[in-house]
Amino acid sequence: MQERSLREFVDRQEINDLLVDYCCALDRMDLPRLSALFTDDCVVDYGPNDFLQSRGSEALEKSLERMWRWSRTSHHLSNVQIDFCDENEALCRSYVYAWHEREDGTNATILGQYHDRVVRGDRGWRIAERRMLMNGCDAGFKVNINRFEKITPPADWIAPNIDGTT
Amino acid sequence: MQERSLREFVDRQEINDLLVDYCCALDRMDLPRLSALFTDDCVVDYGPNDFLQSRGSEALEKSLERMWRWSRTSHHLSNVQIDFCDENEALCRSYVYAWHEREDGTNATILGQYHDRVVRGDRGWRIAERRMLMNGCDAGFKVNINRFEKITPPADWIAPNIDGTT
Amino acid sequence: MQERSLREFVDRQEINDLLVDYCCALDRMDLPRLSALFTDDCVVDYGPNDFLQSRGSEALEKSLERMWRWSRTSHHLSNVQIDFCDENEALCRSYVYAWHEREDGTNATILGQYHDRVVRGDRGWRIAERRMLMNGCDAGFKVNINRFEKITPPADWIAPNIDGTT
Numbered sequence: 001m002q003e004r005s006l007r008e009f010v011d012r013q014e015i016n017d018l019l020v021d022y023c024c025a026l027d028r029m030d031l032p033r034l035s036a037l038f039t040d041d042c043v044v045d046y047g048p049n050d051f052l053q054s055r056g057s058e059a060l061e062k063s064l065e066r067m068w069r070w071s072r073t074s075h076h077l078s079n080v081q082i083d084f085c086d087e088n089e090a091l092c093r094s095y096v097y098a099w100h101e102r103e104d105g106t107n108a109t110i111l112g113q114y115h116d117r118v119v120r121g122d123r124g125w126r127i128a129e130r131r132m133l134m135n136g137c138d139a140g141f142k143v144n145i146n147r148f149e150k151i152t153p154p155a156d157w158i159a160p161n162i163d164g165t166t
Numbered sequence: 167m168q169e170r171s172l173r174e175f176v177d178r179q180e181i182n183d184l185l186v187d188y189c190c191a192l193d194r195m196d197l198p199r200l201s202a203l204f205t206d207d208c209v210v211d212y213g214p215n216d217f218l219q220s221r222g223s224e225a226l227e228k229s230l231e232r233m234w235r236w237s238r239t240s241h242h243l244s245n246v247q248i249d250f251c252d253e254n255e256a257l258c259r260s261y262v263y264a265w266h267e268r269e270d271g272t273n274a275t276i277l278g279q280y281h282d283r284v285v286r287g288d289r290g291w292r293i294a295e296r297r298m299l300m301n302g303c304d305a306g307f308k309v310n311i312n313r314f315e316k317i318t319p320p321a322d323w324i325a326p327n328i329d330g331t332t
Numbered sequence: 333m334q335e336r337s338l339r340e341f342v343d344r345q346e347i348n349d350l351l352v353d354y355c356c357a358l359d360r361m362d363l364p365r366l367s368a369l370f371t372d373d374c375v376v377d378y379g380p381n382d383f384l385q386s387r388g389s390e391a392l393e394k395s396l397e398r399m400w401r402w403s404r405t406s407h408h409l410s411n412v413q414i415d416f417c418d419e420n421e422a423l424c425r426s427y428v429y430a431w432h433e434r435e436d437g438t439n440a441t442i443l444g445q446y447h448d449r450v451v452r453g454d455r456g457w458r459i460a461e462r463r464m465l466m467n468g469c470d471a472g473f474k475v476n477i478n479r480f481e482k483i484t485p486p487a488d489w490i491a492p493n494i495d496g497t498t
Contacts, residue, residue, distance in 0.1 A: 111240035
């Protein structure tokens with residue numbers, strides 16, 4: 001059990017590094033480094049539009065060239081949760097605060113989640129499936145990211161009178 | 167010492183997961199899952215007003231129904247610090263970036279801290295006490311969260327002339 | 333190898349705590365605690381202007397008195413990456429979301445990175461070198477922090493027509 005735990009901690013560290021690397025490579029726009037974080041046959045789904053879906057790391061790298069349209073970005077990862085399926089596969093959920101700036105100085109921020117399946121291959125842990133969901137965004141963000149759905153209130157719920165919102 | 171460390175790492179991981187679970191369950195508005203993260207007799211203090219204080223996980227679950235008034239939220243945890251009192255109890259401090267959106271599209275963001283006492287019970291680690299503090303917020307946030315107090319400058323401090331703020 | 337891993341995990345935890353302590357001590361404006369996180373002969377570079385560079389923890393503590401000009405701040409750390417040079421030295425990169433508020437209620441937010449060299453001394457891990465870089469900021473932030481440079485697009489890249497940005 002001690003052996004198992006230590007192994008699991010190494011894996012958790014490597015998977016966390018993988019998810020952080022994605023953010024850093026994207027902000028740097030190091031697209032070869034970024035696509036190398038995914039399996040060759042990865043499936044990536046940022047949203048329902050065709051241009052937000054990619055199959056294979058090569059197609060993903062090509063698709064993410066769209067991020068050049070931002071002059072600057074900053075992707076901050078948090079809330080990482082990792083559940084191991086077996087020793088070579090895990091399901092991960094994480095949150096991202098993603099800020100984007102256009103050449104004209106306007107910006108767009110998204111509060112999102114990454115729901116991933118990661119697998120261990122010859123080159124270490126890689127993202128095999130990524131689905132992005134959006135908790136929310138500011139008025140500047142217009143891309144149609146998959147919407148995160150929360151549980152709806154019970155039918156008899158009455159909004160309280162707090163901060164003038166009811 | 168090696169045995170102790172490994173045990174402590176497992177505990178740190180479980181406590182970190184507990185704090186992250188709170189954020190995720192709140193954004194999902196999964197209130198039963200959320201209240202199960204607290205001890206039955208927990209004491210929770212978000213601010214001085216009565217409606218921001220709860221005793222017991224049942225009362226907390228009822229109280230947090232107020233969060234239905236937001237159409238969407240996103241709670242991003244960071245800066246987690248854990249100090250063990252003994253092997254079954256720890257004091258934790260963490261930061262949260264919490265974004266909230268109303269049905270009318272207006273939003274409110276708070277930059278806060280959670281100061282927690284967590285204990286190990288039959289069901290694993292749970293939050294026994296939580297006090298929330300606010301470092302700051304934007305103009306849209308109106309709830310009276312406990313204010314985090316910083317150390318005040320010495321009496322003879324003179325503000326420097328930087329970025330036109332003095 | 334097991335022995336090495338456990339040691340490395342303890343070090344990773346201590347280094348992570350060090351980086352988080354910086355954020356917490358800065359928001360609390362506990363300057364003696366903050367300067368104690370650095371080596372006596374540290375080199376700190378927030379930007380090209382003289383007042384943004386410090387040599388030695390004593391000079392740094394004095395220099396950071398400028399942060400009193402903010403009424404409130406909130407520094408949220410994420411994306412921590414640690415690469416060990418040897419068992420007593422490591423290179424770290426991390427991201428920070430840093431919110432600042434002036435006495436007049438206006439605020440300024442920066443999305444930045446810390447690139448650090450940390451060393452193990454008699455008092456544990458300390459920051460020996462810190463260079464701050466800026467991914468971006470809002471219109472309220474005016475300080476000349478070192479700019480993070482991303483890779484530029486290939487000469488033949490054509491901006492796609494997404495969200496009205498082209």
